[in-house]
Amino acid sequence: xxxxxxxxxxxxxxxxxxxxxxxxxxxxxxxxxxxxxxxxxxxxxxxxxxxxxxxxxxxxxxxxxxxxxxxxxxxxxxxxxxxxxxxxxxxxxxxxxxxxxxxxxxxxxxxxxxxxxxxxxxxxxxxxxxxxxxxxxxxxxxxxxxxxxxxxxxxxxxxxxxxxxxxxxxxxxxxxxxxxxxxxxxxxxxxxxxxxxxxxxxxxxxxxxxxxxxxxxxxxxxxxxxxxxxxxxxxxxxxxxxxxxxxxxxxxxxxxxxxxxxxxxxxxxxxxxxxxxxxxxxxxxxxxxxxxxxxxxxxxxxxxxxxxxxxxxxxxxxxxxxxxxxxxxxxxxxxxxxxxxxxxxxxxxxxxxxxxxxxxxxxxxxxxxxxxxxxxxxxxxxxxxxxxxxxxxxxxxxxxxxxxxxxxxxxxxxxxxxxxxxxxxxxxxxxxxxxxxxxxxxxxxxxxxxxxxxxxxxxxxxxxxxxxxxxxxxxxxxxxxxxxxxxxxxxxxxxxxxxxxxxxxxxxxxxxxxxxxxxxxxxxxxxxxxxxxxxxxxxxxxxxxxxxxxxxxxxxxxxxxxxxxxxxxxxxxxxxxxxxxxxxxxxxxxxxxxxxxxxxxxxxxxxxxxxxxxxxxxxxxxxxxxxxxxxxxxxxxxxxxxxxxxxxxxxxxxxxxxxxxxxxxxxxxxxxxxxxxxxxxxxxxxxxxxxxxxxxxxxxxxxxxxxxxxxxxxxxxxxxxxxxxxxxxxxxxxxxxxxxxxxxxxxxxxxxxxxxxxxxxxxxxxxxxxxxxxxxxxxxxxxxxxxxx
Numbered sequence: 001x002x003x004x005x006x007x008x009x010x011x012x013x014x015x016x017x018x019x020x021x022x023x024x025x026x027x028x029x030x031x032x033x034x035x036x037x038x039x040x041x042x043x044x045x046x047x048x049x050x051x052x053x054x055x056x057x058x059x060x061x062x063x064x065x066x067x068x069x070x071x072x073x074x075x076x077x078x079x080x081x082x083x084x085x086x087x088x089x090x091x092x093x094x095x096x097x098x099x100x101x102x103x104x105x106x107x108x109x110x111x112x113x114x115x116x117x118x119x120x121x122x123x124x125x126x127x128x129x130x131x132x133x134x135x136x137x138x139x140x141x142x143x144x145x146x147x148x149x150x151x152x153x154x155x156x157x158x159x160x161x162x163x164x165x166x167x168x169x170x171x172x173x174x175x176x177x178x179x180x181x182x183x184x185x186x187x188x189x190x191x192x193x194x195x196x197x198x199x200x201x202x203x204x205x206x207x208x209x210x211x212x213x214x215x216x217x218x219x220x221x222x223x224x225x226x227x228x229x230x231x232x233x234x235x236x237x238x239x240x241x242x243x244x245x246x247x248x249x250x251x252x253x254x255x256x257x258x259x260x261x262x263x264x265x266x267x268x269x270x271x272x273x274x275x276x277x278x279x280x281x282x283x284x285x286x287x288x289x290x291x292x293x294x295x296x297x298x299x300x301x302x303x304x305x306x307x308x309x310x311x312x313x314x315x316x317x318x319x320x321x322x323x324x325x326x327x328x329x330x331x332x333x334x335x336x337x338x339x340x341x342x343x344x345x346x347x348x349x350x351x352x353x354x355x356x357x358x359x360x361x362x363x364x365x366x367x368x369x370x371x372x373x374x375x376x377x378x379x380x381x382x383x384x385x386x387x388x389x390x391x392x393x394x395x396x397x398x399x400x401x402x403x404x405x406x407x408x409x410x411x412x413x414x415x416x417x418x419x420x421x422x423x424x425x426x427x428x429x430x431x432x433x434x435x436x437x438x439x440x441x442x443x444x445x446x447x448x449x450x451x452x453x454x455x456x457x458x459x460x461x462x463x464x465x466x467x468x469x470x471x472x473x474x475x476x477x478x479x480x481x482x483x484x485x486x487x488x489x490x491x492x493x494x495x496x497x498x499x500x501x502x503x504x505x506x507x508x509x510x511x512x513x514x515x516x517x518x519x520x521x522x523x524x525x526x527x528x529x530x531x532x533x534x535x536x537x538x539x540x541x542x543x544x545x546x547x548x549x550x551x552x553x554x555x556x557x558x559x560x561x562x563x564x565x566x567x568x569x570x571x572x573x574x575x576x577x578x579x580x581x582x583x584x585x586x587x588x589x590x591x592x593x594x595x596x597x598x599x600x601x602x603x604x605x606x607x608x609x610x611x612x613x614x615x616x617x618x619x620x621x622x623x624x625x626x627x628x629x630x631x632x633x634x635x636x637x638x639x640x641x642x643x644x645x646x647x648x649x650x651x652x653x654x655x656x657x658x659x660x661x662x663x664x665x666x667x668x669x670x671x672x673x674x675x676x677x678x679x680x681x682x683x684x685x686x687x688x689x690x691x692x693x694x695x696x697x698x699x700x701x702x703x704x705x706x707x708x709x710x711x712x713x714x715x716x717x718x719x720x721x722x723x724x725x726x727x728x729x730x731x732x733x734x735x736x737x738x739x740x741x742x743x744x745x746x747x748x749x750x751x752x753x754x755x756x757x758x759x760x761x762x763x764x765x766x767x768x769x770x771x772x773x774x775x776x777x778x779x780x781x782x783x784x785x786x787x788x789x
Contacts, residue, residue, distance in 0.1 A: 005031045007039040011046030012066040017078055018042070026082055028061060037138040041146065053147035054136070055100065060085030060145070071127075071151045073120030091124075092116050103133040103145045113156055113262065128156040175274045176205035182228075182235050182267040183215060190232035192217050196268065205275040206250070222249035231269050234258050244276070253280040294318075302398040305331070307382070309392045311352060323401060325371025341367040341375055359384050359392060368399065376403035437461050465777055488531040488617055492642060495526040495535070495567050499560055502539035509547045510556060520559040526567045527642040530618045538614050541607045542571040542635050550575030550632075567641045572634035578626035586624050587612040615639070674787050675717065676700045679709040679735070680724040680753065689722070689778065696784060706730040710738060713745045720787055721745065725754040725765070733768035740769045751786060753778065 008019045008031060023030050031039075038056055042063060045052045051068040055061070062080050069077045080088045089096060095116050099109045110132040118127050131149030135142045170177045177199040183192040195211040203209050208219050217223050224247060234241055240259035246252070256273040297304045297317040304317040313336050316328035324339050331339075340348060344366045355362035362382040367375040382397030499521070510517055528535075546556045550573045559570045578586060587608050608624075615622045620639035626632065676693055680686035681704050690700040701716075703709045706727050712718075721739060725732035732752055739745040749772075752765040757775035765773040772786055 007031075007043045008046065014064065014066050014069060014081070015046045017081055018046075018063070021082060023082075026061075027059065028057070028082070035138065035140075035143065037136065037143060041136060051149050051151075053149065054144060055085045055147070056136070056144040060100065062088060068149070071149075073118075075119055075122075092118060099133055100145055103135050104142055106135060106142060108135065109133045113152055126153075127151060128153045170199045173199065173272075174201055175272055176202040177273075178202055178211070178271050179261065180216075180231065180269050180271065181263075181265060182232050182269065184232075184267075190228050190235075193228060193231055193269075205254075205273060206252070220247075220249050223247065224249060231258060231271075235260055235267050235269050244280075246280070251277075253277045300398075302400045303378075305336070305397050305399065307395040307397065309356075309394065311356065311395070314394075323370060323399075324368070339368045341369075355382070355384075356392075359386075362395070362397065365402070376401060377406040378402060437465070469777060488534060490529050490531065493528050493530050493532045493535060495528055495560060495569060495639070496521060498532060498535045498539060499558065499569065501532075501536040502543055503558070505536070505540040506543035506547060509544060513547050513550070514553050515547060515550060516553075516555045518555065518557040520557070522559075522561045524562065526560055526562050528567055528618070528639045529642050530639070534614050535618070538611050538637065539569065539571070541611055542637075545607060545635075546571050546573040546575065546633075549573070562641060565641055567639045568636060569639075570634060570636040572632065574632040577629045577631040578624065578633050579629050583624060583626060587622070611635075611637075672788070673697045673699060674719040676720045676722060676787070677709065677712060677718045678702045678722045679706065679727065679732075680704065680722075681726075681728055682724070685776075686724075692780060693783075693787070696787075698787060706735045706738075709735065710742075713739055713742055715744075717744050718748050720749045720751065722751050722753055723770075725752055725756070733764065736769045749786070751783075 005019060008015055011018070018031075028034060038054075041054055045054060045063060045065050048065060049067055051071065052065050053068050054063040056063065062083050062085055064072075064080070072080055076088055085100070086093055086097070103109060112130045114129050114131070115126055116129050117124055119125075120127075128151070129149055130152050131147060134146045134148075136144040136146050177197075179196040179198075180193040181196055182190050183194055185191050192215045194215050195213065198211050202211065211219060216227070227245070227247065230241070230243070230245070233239075238260045240257070242255075242257045244253065244255050247254070253276050254273045255276045256271060258269055258271050261268040261270045294317070298319065300317070300319065303319040303323055304315075305313055305320075306315040307313050312334060313332050316331045316336075318328065320326065320328050320331060326339075337345065348364065348366060351364045352362060354360070361384075362380070365377060365379050368378045370376045379400045379402045380397065381400075382395045384392040385394050385396055387393050499519075503517075503519075507517075543556070543558070550556065555574050557570075557572045559568075559572075561568050561570075612622050615637055618639055620637065623636045623638070625634045625636075676690075676698050678686045678690055678693075678700060680689075680702075683702070683704050686702045686704065690702050693700045701712065701718075703712060706729060709721075709723075713721075721736075723732040723735055727735060730738075732754075736750050736752075739748070739750065750770045752768075752770040752773040753776060754761060754765075754773065755776050757773070762773045774783060774786075
């Protein structure tokens with residue numbers, strides 16, 4: 001073979017025919033003169049096992065390979081090689097000619113399962129083809145047409161036979177079947193579909209009749225658009241789909257399988273479906289029932305579970321996820337054991353087996369691992385579910401987080417213990433001053449007119465009463481803070497001034513104990529916003545504690561430092577220290593170190609609780625540190641620093657001035673006696689106060705009921721009324737209103753006496769008509785000053 005014809009090498013019979021063909025007299029000329037594009041395509045054609053065909057040039061000269069020649073028949077092969085296309089395919093040119101012309105003009109075409117009748121072996125047959133025409137181009141333009149094709153007659157006829165068989169089968173099916181064609185508007189949007197074919201079961205499944213040739217929305221006017229959209233998507237994409245969908249317009253649910261059917265209009269879809277309305281309603285009822293159960297179970301605070309008779313979990317509610325942080329299904333079988341404390345598993349197993357053997361309810365408190373990693377107390381309970389013969393079918397149980405209850409119970413036990421200790425301390429602290437008061441009372445009885453003994457007894461009673469008042473004031477302070485009733489004056493305060501005031505109060509005790517006091521105050525002002533009097537009270541408390549709990553001759557240090565954001569005041573000592581177990585609770589109410597019989601330091605365990613509460617109200621915090629018993633302690637108060645400069649004559653100065661004022665001195669007896677009426681149902685208290693006021697030169701009358709007081713006010717002119725608020729039948733507030741309405745008493749001075757002295761109590765007295773409000777026990781200097789005014 002000529003080496004220039006190597007592109008025709010191989011190719012079976014058609015390769016040999018091409019090489020042997022006399023091309024010298026052909027319009028194409030000899031192969032060595034053929035264009036390179038044609039040579040390349042011929043090489044590809046002869047090498048392919050797929051039927052291929054080439055039409056070349058304006059005359060559409062034909063080339064084809066062995067795979068294609070089998071479709072030509074003896075009428076065309078081998079004569080078709082090199083033959084013009086129009087001549088070879090004259091009987092089918094009216095079908096294929098327009099496609100070829102379109103390709104030669106630059107287009108392309110593809111046909112699937114197309115009927116192109118041809119004469120073969122002397123018989124004109126219906127032949128179905130799947131083929132595509134593509135232009136052959138080179139630098140000179142479109143030179144020809146490349147054809148890739150396959151005869152699919154056998155497949156087509158088989159498909160037809162299958163369709164006939166399928167039709168017969170479809171008619172015997174219980175499922176509904178139909179063919180539909182999508183109906184689109186001028187914008188190619190699907191708006192409806194038309195029934196082309198339906199089977200016998202179609203009407204049974206849909207309730208629709210006489211459907212062929214009619215549109216869906218003609219039969220079901222309110223048909224939902226989603227049905228049309230689903231079927232149109234299948235027609236466009238060719239992707240089959242199986243789905244379950246309900247139609248409110250039809251009042252039914254359907255299980256549907258839909259797929260596109262090859263058809264010239266490209267809009268045909270086959271549907272195979274079943275009416276599943278009854279099943280869906282049943283399933284929905286079951287789902288609703290299960291959802292109701294799960295909702296109830298998941299809403300419960302307990303972890304709910306069920307188990308098989310042998311104790312293997314088969315259900316757990318969402319409560320387990322919230323408690324343990326695990327998916328409920330991970331607990332199935334014996335998975336629950338991963339949450340149990342290994343040390344408690346033997347006891348759990350023992351209790352469980354005992355319940356299994358006897359069928360008794362199962363109940364046990366134990367620990368379970370929380371999602372935080374903490375072992376928490378839980379209560380697990382279970383009851384058996386039995387069949388009619390008494391056999392256990394399953395166990396239904398709950399697990400309840402009782403950690404808070406157990407913790408609170410323990411805290412309540414400890415709090416009750418602290419309360420009992422506090423009451424014992426309170427009794428002790430109250431008996432201490434009552435003993436000298438009782439003794440002083442006996443001295444008064446036995447002293448006659450001995451001035452020294454009378455003065456001594458009076459001093460003893462005064463000191464001990466003041467001590468008792470201080471105890472009661474501490475209790476009231478704690479009560480007000482705990483109930484949120486404490487009121488603070490919020491002004492600018494310099495903590496240096498507060499420290500000075502606190503040292504003034506604590507210095508006598510420090511000096512009496514012969515302690516060394518070291519002060520370290522940083523430069524600059526240490527401004528905070530707060531109540532100067534309360535801050536002095538807090539620091540005096542810390543200094544007094546340091547002095548009390550440091551053995552005689554000890555060392556106390558006070559430091560005041562500032563940072564950009566904080567003011568820090570620390571009180572440290574080298575005293576008895578704080579044991580480690582007590583340190584976390586040192587600021588708790590009623591907390592003290594272990595009580596000793598001598599109660600040498602006294603106190604109710606309220607001071608530090610009050611310190612912390614007051615500092616928290618100021619937006620700060622207080623910290624306690626100690627290396628242990630005998631190692632001393634350090635208390636640090638940290639407050640937010642106020643950066644604004646202090647204004648002269650206001651704020652800190654005013655607050656500090658008030659805090660550092662000396663206690664009022666007894667006011668001298670007035671030279672002008674007053675007519676005084678004391679009204680108090682406590683006759684002893686009233687008469688005792690009357691004796692004191694009488695000794696001060698006043699004329700005093702005592703009544704123990706409001707009615708008696710009103711009768712006396714109507715008949716006598718009284719200068720000053722001292723009225724107990726807690727009178728029986730008519731309280732002091734109502735009594736003062738009646739007195740103000742009487743001519744003899746309208747302009748008299750009204751003074752309230754009460755065991756309550758909070759701001760709201762004083763305000764209530766003012767509103768009722770009192771001129772002053774005194775808290776029992778009455779401070780005599782103040783009362784005398786009010787009488788003298």
